[in-house]
Amino acid sequence: MCGIVGYIGKRSACDILINGLKRLEYRGYDSAGVALNYNAQLTIAKQKGKVAALEAHICNDVSHDAVEKACSGIAHTRWATHGLPTEENAHPHRDNSGRVALVHNGIIENYAALRKQLEKKGSSFSSETDTEVLAHLVGSFYSDDLLGAVSEALKMVEGTYGVAVLANDSPDEMIVARKGSPLVVGMGSDESIIASDVSAIVAHTQQVIYLQDGDVARISATGAEIYTLDQCVVDRNISSVEWEIGAVEKSGYDHFMLKEIFEQPSALENTIRGRLDKVQGTAVLSGLNLTPRDMASIKRLVIVACGTSMHAGMVSKYLFEGLADMPTSVEQAAEFRYCNPLVGADDFVVAVSQSGETADTLAAVRESIQKGALVAGLCNVVGSTIARETGRGIYLHAGPEIGVASTKAFTAQVIVLLMMALKFGRRRRLSREAGLMISREIEQIPAMIEKVLEQNEAIAKIAEKYAQVEHAFFIGRGILYPAALEGALKLKEISYIHAEGYQAAELKHGPIALLQESTPVVALLNDIPGKEKTLGNVAECRARKAPVLGIVTEGDLATAESVDDVIWVPQCSVYAAPIISVVALQLLSYHIARIRGCEIDQPRNLAKSVTVE
Ligand code: G6P
Secondary structure, eight states: OOOEEEESSOOHHHHHHEEEEEEEEGOOOOOOEEEEEEETTTEEEEEEEEHHHHHHHHHHHHHHHHHHHHEEEEEEOOOOOEEEEEEEETSSSOOOOSSSSEESSOOOOTTTHHHHHOOOOOOOOOOOOOHHHHHHHHHHHHHSSSHHHHHHHHHHOHHHOOEEEEEOOOTTTTEEEEBBBBOEEEEEEOEEEEEEEOOOOOOSSSSEEEEOOOOOEEETTTTEEEEEOOOOOOOOOOESSSSSGGGSSTTTTTHHHHHHHTTTTHHHHHHHHHETTTTEEEEEEEEEOOOOHHHHHHHHHEEEEOOHHHHHHHHHHHHHHHHHHEEEEEEHHHHTSSSSOOOOOEEEEEESSSSOOOOHHHHHHHHHHHHHHEEEESSTTTTTTTHHHHOOOOOOOOOOOOSSSHHHHHHHHHHHHHHHHHHHHHHHHOHHHHHHHHHHHHHHHHHHHHHTTTTTHHHHHHHHHHHSOOOEEEEEOOOOOHHHHHHHHHHHHHHHHHEEEEGGGGGGGGGGGGGTTTTTTTEOOOOOOTTHHHHHHHHHHHHHHOOOEEEEETTTTHHTTTSEEEEEEEETTTHHHHHHHHHHHHHHHHHHHHHHHOOOOSSSOOOOOOOOO
């Protein structure tokens, strides 16, 4: 949510900032801006809309000297919270004197009170944003010590921030700070690049420092000095980013989403690698850091997550209860802390989050830790807040996910949860033979996904038939119910078709009233227990003239005859079924959105990483 990038070094900053913003655009894309520090002046350019609009504006309207010669600058791509997506509200914002400019990700919760105080002292504001208040506040403290001024201002702020600040008369430094919104410092040779995530940095360096909450840092071309807000020095490790720039490029695909769908076999191989014990038939997940005593004392699993990650969590309820007899509840993270969550020492809370930054999931983590539960994070982004705060967990190793609609993260999350269920299952009730069978099945999932991907053209053809509908339902039973929810979510996210996922039998308790010829039903009919019952529900839909598109196991001709259209998926066990079905539904949504001409990688109103409540 909102992307920040900053550069200080020997090269021309503007290009580096614009290219960095393009890499971060998935975080928010309703306006963008840049501030360049050149010749004791801050040149600011902002535009409503995408980074490309900002780039054109800079080309046509901004002083060439600043664009070519400024060697430090900050930039921002916005996902609006306070104030409409307009040029005035776009970042960077300045203080009244124009000496200070800053970009900010997060929310200043007490901005209204601060704004009143500043107005009394003579500040006048040109935007509706909370961020401009922070710029004025920094300006009010600034004489010649920018680090001190930023620290003092941040002490007065309630809320969250990742922030980068420049002062016109201090060209050799940039001050950055974080609390609740990620910020990474890239350490190049004779240059530093800061950003809200590493994808804007890897083109320049793979050596990074992940700032921690409460850190404020002075960044120069030669590195970073990091302090607390009270100006005590802190030491942070330099880490090496594991992947290279190719991972955040489209590599010939039309969209990141399609690339990420097709990457799933290799991404999942990375997720699985080294984690299956093929002698004992269990999973090796050392990052969970659970002692045999912990494993024995856990009475209940509680999953907290949002969006697609919550659907992965819902799949895992069937896995943990089925394989490990482990009662599992799946909680919407946004509700968790507001409903007296009954978690304690016997509970194992697992936060599932691709980004590791989702504000509601993070808040659920903090609440659970405070209540004494064992808490683990299941994240894709290395060094993310949830991964760090839980201190135990499993990385997905699925590689960066850029498309706003989550695809490979979902399948990797389900695989990791399946491996966790296997591990608990082996401790509690599964025989070695049963464990070995499941681990063999897990190993085959990437190849099964390959087979679904081979259906790409056939799915594109089916998409043509359904692309113009206004409403759609997705139905499934048991472990395929969350897959139906995820199929519906994918379709609405990227094609803007109104889609609902339902447990197949539940459809008749109300929603069936909406079925008609123009309202298709996508039915998950994999050949696993429950299929016959879902077929009964399919008949009910067809009796109301709703066309039915079935996800059907190869060779299951009888089922194929009961529906109007078919997407074939390979034969598999109940554990793999939600994964391979969702891959088919990802492709279906992708092609429908493509045919409708939608902005697939950056759907309207959405952001990849939601760092506000
Ligand atoms: C946003 C994204 C979704 C994602 C959800 C949870 O809403 O648009 O695709 O599923 O956040 O994100 P997380 O990073 O916690 O998995």
